[in-house]
Amino acid sequence: MDLSVVIVNYGTFELTKNTINSILEYSYPFSVEIIVVDNASPDDSLSKLRQYFNDKVKFIASKTNRGFAAGNNQALKIVDSKYILLLNSDTIVWENTLADIYNYMENNPDVGACGCQVLLEDNSLDKACKRSFPNVKNSFFRLFHIPTKSKDDNYNLNDLDDDGIYEIDCLTGAFIFTRKKVLDDIGLLDETFFMYGEDIDLCYRIKDANWKIIYYGKDKITHFKGASSTKQKPKLIYEFYRAMYIYYKKHHAHESNFLTNLVVYLGIVVLCVLKLFLNIFKKKN
The missing domain is CATH 3.90.550.10 (Spore Coat Polysaccharide Biosynthesis Protein SpsA; Chain A)
Known part of the structure; x- marks a missing residue:
């Protein structure tokens, strides 16, 4: 094939x-x-x-x-x-x-x-x-x-x-x-x-x-992504930010010092929590 x-x-x-x-x-x-x-x-x-x-x-x-x-x-x-x-x-x-x-x-x-x-x-x-x-x-x-x-x-x-x-x-x-x-x-x-x-x-x-x-x-292809204005499942939001953490830790954490890594990890957590909070007020599909 x-x-x-x-x-x-x-x-x-x-x-x-x-x-x-x-x-x-x-x-x-x-x-x-x-x-x-x-x-x-x-x-x-x-x-x-x-x-x-x-x-x-x-x-x-x-x-x-x-x-x-x-x-x-x-x-x-x-x-x-x-x-x-x-x-x-x-x-x-x-x-x-x-x-x-x-x-x-x-x-x-x-x-x-x-x-x-x-x-x-x-x-x-x-x-x-x-x-x-x-x-x-x-x-x-x-x-x-x-x-x-x-x-x-x-x-x-x-x-x-x-x-x-x-x-x-x-x-x-x-x-x-x-x-x-x-x-x-x-x-x-x-x-x-x-x-x-x-x-x-x-x-x-x-x-x-x-x-x-x-x-x-x-x-070209066409990709029917979900509209950003619609409510997302909390699981998907969590997995999105979890992926950020996994990728950074796997490929970039060794390039930075402890403080930089700590700031990055805390930033990912804050963004995830903020996204989950804002998602509550979005309209359902």
């Missing part, structure tokens, strides 16, 4: 169905398989997906939900394709996107992972699709909306062309096109992360192993 597309489903039959159909809608000059990992959905979405797609899609049913990283890893442990695409279940893949990125990877053997332009439902750019690695300094600038002309402090890379092709630090987990050889080299997703942060950690390890990460802005 040339390409394995891995999608994790958790109670999102309609969204997952549309994501898969956006891939099956087109033909490709290479072989493609789609593997759906159901993370112990609390509804009948798995049975409905199986009935709808029959033998067009491979399914893995988890007995428990151990998180997004663990769900993906169940498929990654069994695939034997040259390339792997980690794809969110709430996306629509545009025509030519897979073919163009496949060809780019074929022609650039030093590239370990590639992403594309990710558009939100309102057609604005999801800034997470091209970014620098987070650190204490650029996180401070981003948190307090302080403008900077320094490339080192520009987390969202706003100065770079959205339609361009260039090397970056980090992609979004909604769309990561990588080589199996890379995962064989650096390992699978870190299951310490439950839902957030595993994409940043994966990209960090890819770059650390001297592979390039490329933003391919000529092709």
Whole structure:
């Protein structure tokens, strides 16, 4: 197999169905398989997906939900394709996107992972699709909306062309096109992360192993993220800030002194508590 597309489903039959159909809608000059990992959905979405797609899609049913990283890893442990695409279940893949990125990877053997332009439902750019690695300094600038002309402090890379092709630090987990050889080299997703942060950690390890990460802005997907004005589940808020803590401790704590680390950890806790408090007053979905 040339390409394995891995999608994790958790109670999102309609969204997952549309994501898969956006891939099956087109033909490709290479072989493609789609593997759906159901993370112990609390509804009948798995049975409905199986009935709808029959033998067009491979399914893995988890007995428990151990998180997004663990769900993906169940498929990654069994695939034997040259390339792997980690794809969110709430996306629509545009025509030519897979073919163009496949060809780019074929022609650039030093590239370990590639992403594309990710558009939100309102057609604005999801800034997470091209970014620098987070650190204490650029996180401070981003948190307090302080403008900077320094490339080192520009987390969202706003100065770079959205339609361009260039090397970056980090992609979004909604769309990561990588080589199996890379995962064989650096390992699978870190299951310490439950839902957030595993994409940043994966990209960090890819770059650390001297592979390039490329933003391919000529092709697109649409990502139906939840609106920021709606109420979030406290569990998701907690996991978001927990991921910050795990990532910083794993990759940056050793670079800083005790006081700096203490300030960072306390900052994460304060932000988490504040977010949980503000979330109380947001409207429900």
